Amino acid sequence: MDSQIRNQLFFEGKIDIPGLFPKLDELNESSVIFNFDFGLKILPEEPGILAIRGARQFGKSTWLETMLKQTIERFGPQSAFYLNGDDIKRESNLYEEILRILSLFKKESRIKRIFIDEITAVDFWEKSLKRLYDQGEIRDVLIITTGSQVIDLRKATERLPGRKGKLNRTSYRFLPVCFDEFCKKLSNKVKRDLILPLYCFSGGSPLAINAILAHGYLPDYVTDLTKDWVYGELTQQGKSPSSLKFVIDALFRHATLPTGLRVIAEKAGLSNNTLAQSYCDFLKDLGCLSTVYPIDGNKWRPIPKKAAKYHFINLLFATSFHPKKPRTMDEILTVFTGEKGCFFEWLVAQELWRRSSIANEDFPEDQYYWRSNEHEIDFVENLLSEEPKLIEVKSGQNFPSDFDWVRKTFPHKTLYIVGSKAFQTQNLEAVKIETFLKREAF
Numbered sequence: 001m002d003s004q005i006r007n008q009l010f011f012e013g014k015i016d017i018p019g020l021f022p023k024l025d026e027l028n029e030s031s032v033i034f035n036f037d038f039g040l041k042i043l044p045e046e047p048g049i050l051a052i053r054g055a056r057q058f059g060k061s062t063w064l065e066t067m068l069k070q071t072i073e074r075f076g077p078q079s080a081f082y083l084n085g086d087d088i089k090r091e092s093n094l095y096e097e098i099l100r101i102l103s104l105f106k107k108e109s110r111i112k113r114i115f116i117d118e119i120t121a122v123d124f125w126e127k128s129l130k131r132l133y134d135q136g137e138i139r140d141v142l143i144i145t146t147g148s149q150v151i152d153l154r155k156a157t158e159r160l161p162g163r164k165g166k167l168n169r170t171s172y173r174f175l176p177v178c179f180d181e182f183c184k185k186l187s188n189k190v191k192r193d194l195i196l197p198l199y200c201f202s203g204g205s206p207l208a209i210n211a212i213l214a215h216g217y218l219p220d221y222v223t224d225l226t227k228d229w230v231y232g233e234l235t236q237q238g239k240s241p242s243s244l245k246f247v248i249d250a251l252f253r254h255a256t257l258p259t260g261l262r263v264i265a266e267k268a269g270l271s272n273n274t275l276a277q278s279y280c281d282f283l284k285d286l287g288c289l290s291t292v293y294p295i296d297g298n299k300w301r302p303i304p305k306k307a308a309k310y311h312f313i314n315l316l317f318a319t320s321f322h323p324k325k326p327r328t329m330d331e332i333l334t335v336f337t338g339e340k341g342c343f344f345e346w347l348v349a350q351e352l353w354r355r356s357s358i359a360n361e362d363f364p365e366d367q368y369y370w371r372s373n374e375h376e377i378d379f380v381e382n383l384l385s386e387e388p389k390l391i392e393v394k395s396g397q398n399f400p401s402d403f404d405w406v407r408k409t410f411p412h413k414t415l416y417i418v419g420s421k422a423f424q425t426q427n428l429e430a431v432k433i434e435t436f437l438k439r440e441a442f
Helices: 003-011 022-028 060-076 091-102 125-134 151-159 179-188 192-202 208-213 222-238 239-255 260-268 272-285 315-321 331-337 340-358 401-410 434-437
Strands: 049-055 080-082 115-119 142-147 172-173 287-298 311-312 366-371 379-383 387-392 415-419 426-434
Touching: 003 080, 022 172, 060 080, 060 091, 060 115, 060 142, 080 091, 080 315, 091 125, 125 379, 151 387, 179 434, 192 208, 192 315, 192 426, 208 222, 222 239, 222 426, 239 315, 239 379, 260 272, 260 331, 272 287, 287 340, 311 315, 315 340, 331 340, 340 366, 340 379, 340 387, 340 415, 340 434, 366 379, 401 415, 401 426, 415 434, 426 434
Parallel strands: 049 142, 049 172, 080 115, 115 142, 287 366, 387 415, 415 426
Antiparallel strands: 287 311, 379 387
16 A cells, blocks of 8 residues: 555544554564564654664564554544655655645644654655755654664764754664563563573564564575665665675674774775775664774773774674574574574673663764783773773673682772673672673663
8 A cells, every 4th residue: 555545544534444554464463562662662742853763674664653553543633644765766756745745734733743664765865854844844743754774863963953853852773672571572482491592593573583483483584684675775885795795704703803804804805994894884884783892991992993893783684694594493592502602792782782772872883892911801881981881791601710800900890790690799790691681780
């Protein structure tokens, strides 16, 4: 059903027509329905422009349709309308479509909302909104936009200065389902010891986990959708899919290790470090990768030009591009057991990224670690605060005596340990990874 037909039905208040909300129809057929938590509890009633960005296959369109339907149910016909950026060819068409929708609102309506899904599919989309705002056309309208590139949150702010309204917050990252919600919804559907591997390999994607529950394995169509999204965004930027494939392979080979751009360039057959940086930045822009920079433990500041680590923070992306292609439950468990150290660090990186995104911190895809000649701490959180938090990830057995060096190196700090064992001493606090992911500790 195209947008014009849908908007005519929204105008008339007919929201019970089959096929009007296709994502909600799919949702009703799902084994598990998750609640979304990305920092936006309810839509504001004030006008403005909301930018919500995140990876495909994580439920943005489903959330958008839910908010659209709820708006019409609560505020009545002519209160909300819809556009799909994938169906709009150019910026001028977007401008015309929004103008057409504006004529459909009730003049006396207090609530006016336009929901635009995948607006980033329209090149230079921000020009339309800037033009409409400057003309006074949308100053009493709340425009909710979604898209698939995290970098667009920064670009939208740069390109729409002073034109996003007076909302308390205008930019959000759409995040994977949190582990606590995942556990609650799967507790009576799968064995307890399968929940963590399933969360890891589905990446917290509602589509992926429902596909696994329906088929007993992860179907190729789920991973193909992820790959198609990544390669589609890549070709729009004029980059090489084969080069990206080799960069990703290099990231897997050096997972959790400090890796210089020269190494990535050599492994990927790229001519220079700048090209390697551009491919890593591309994955960061999609919200698939974090760069973990080394810091000086005395000044608590990043050390320029030293090798960074690279963590996958979209674990469905990691599953889709994993060289071993784990799809069945046996394959998933084998890979998870054999590479538990990597997956534990990626899970922690993803969770720290989730928390930073919800808190609206700047650049949550940038993370930090500490390293000396003898020791290393995997994550330094809240680097700019007065009390940076030190977090070490251990997938195997560990004991307090393994960390005697911490008391000498950081005598006034606590080292938080995420792993498979819980214990506590004067300057150590260790919890199981499930406890950490549920936000029940530090």
